[in-house]
Amino acid sequence: MSGAVVAAASGVGFGLFQTLNIRAVRGMDPFASTFLQIAVAAVALLAASVVSGGFAALDGAPAESLAWFAGAGVLHFVTGWTLLNISQKRIGAARTSPLLTSVPLFGIVLAAVTVGQLPEAIELPAIALMVAGGYVVVSRGSGGAGRHVRPADALPALGCALCWALSPALTVRGLDGLDDPLVGLTLGLLVSVVGYTLAFAVSRRNVGLRTAGRSALALKFVAGVLVGLSTWGRWAALDQTTVAVVLALNLLSIPVVLLASPVVAGRHAEHVTGRVWAGAALVVSGSLLLIVAA
Numbered sequence: 001m002s003g004a005v006v007a008a009a010s011g012v013g014f015g016l017f018q019t020l021n022i023r024a025v026r027g028m029d030p031f032a033s034t035f036l037q038i039a040v041a042a043v044a045l046l047a048a049s050v051v052s053g054g055f056a057a058l059d060g061a062p063a064e065s066l067a068w069f070a071g072a073g074v075l076h077f078v079t080g081w082t083l084l085n086i087s088q089k090r091i092g093a094a095r096t097s098p099l100l101t102s103v104p105l106f107g108i109v110l111a112a113v114t115v116g117q118l119p120e121a122i123e124l125p126a127i128a129l130m131v132a133g134g135y136v137v138v139s140r141g142s143g144g145a146g147r148h149v150r151p152a153d154a155l156p157a158l159g160c161a162l163c164w165a166l167s168p169a170l171t172v173r174g175l176d177g178l179d180d181p182l183v184g185l186t187l188g189l190l191v192s193v194v195g196y197t198l199a200f201a202v203s204r205r206n207v208g209l210r211t212a213g214r215s216a217l218a219l220k221f222v223a224g225v226l227v228g229l230s231t232w233g234r235w236a237a238l239d240q241t242t243v244a245v246v247l248a249l250n251l252l253s254i255p256v257v258l259l260a261s262p263v264v265a266g267r268h269a270e271h272v273t274g275r276v277w278a279g280a281a282l283v284v285s286g287s288l289l290l291i292v293a294a
Helices: 003-026 030-052 054-058 063-091 093-100 103-115 123-138 151-175 181-203 214-238 243-250 253-265 274-293
Strands: none
Touching: 003 030, 003 063, 003 093, 003 214, 003 243, 003 253, 030 054, 030 063, 030 181, 030 214, 054 181, 063 093, 063 151, 063 181, 093 123, 093 151, 093 253, 093 274, 103 123, 103 151, 123 151, 123 274, 151 181, 181 214, 214 243, 253 274
């Protein structure tokens, strides 16, 4: 199977995950929702790692590689996925999904701050498109139609995008000593499960899974498997094709969410208006411009 096909499947899978997750997170605490999501994804990828025999690669792997994978897992899954669940609960999947494509924008900002690499002239229109698209997604418009979303409500989704812009740098460091994306991803998830468990124990917070309801738990289980496999697919695609192709095809998640979320969650909960479609189009256009520029 080609890398482009795997990347496309990963994008569609991530879109389906977000669509199912919006119904599951509606009746759950975002922290409990994230914990269950991480745990299910960890079990799914742990099984895949065992079947593939990938854990043999751990023999002789440097400790610093394991530490990089652990750090990437905490940043991407514990922090990033928690913010994703908070955002979906606050503004819904249809408005969260386009904002998540601001990952390349944060990558440019981080490059400017950390290594003094300022954006090139060709990147400036892309940045403008993404900023404008993000504003359109969360704004209400002069007519006041649709669900009211304050600009501050976009912060969890943007925080998630920031975490997802930072975590690849740690992951690449880990792959320098342990060249197995599936095992590295599984290690990051397992460390995240342990971290969340300790956080619940220290804070004496009730996970609250008993009150979530069977329907929400079932949806969360399916969503956890989907996002685990989709994340693995993205890593596998990066081994077979270019980063630009993977990033571009991962944007398939946006139309999937915009089309499917009103059907799954109900149009009363997911207001996919013309403004949301327009904002999503601007963000995607800006992302594609950045990919071409790269």
